[in-house]
Amino acid sequence: MNRKKIQSTALSLLVPLLLLILALLIVVTKVERPSALIQTGVEWMEVGTLAMPMTAIIITGG
Numbered sequence: 001m002n003r004k005k006i007q008s009t010a011l012s013l014l015v016p017l018l019l020l021i022l023a024l025l026i027v028v029t030k031v032e033r034p035s036a037l038i039q040t041g042v043e044w045m046e047v048g049t050l051a052m053p054m055t056a057i058i059i060t061g062g
Contacts, residue, residue, distance in 0.1 A: 028034045 027037065031037060
């Protein structure tokens with residue numbers, strides 16, 4: 001690979017990672033109990049897990 005493509009790939013991987021870290025840092029510093037976010041996240045993950053196959057069923061007309 002040439003140097004420009006490697007730099008572009010590294011940048012495209014680095015920017016989302018930095019944004020995720022920044023967002024997590026903001027959330028953790030603004031919330032009183034960060035551990036409560038994990039419990040809320042687990043509940044929403046259960047909803048999301050159910051929503052994914054249901055969306056596929058609806059899109060395919062089932």
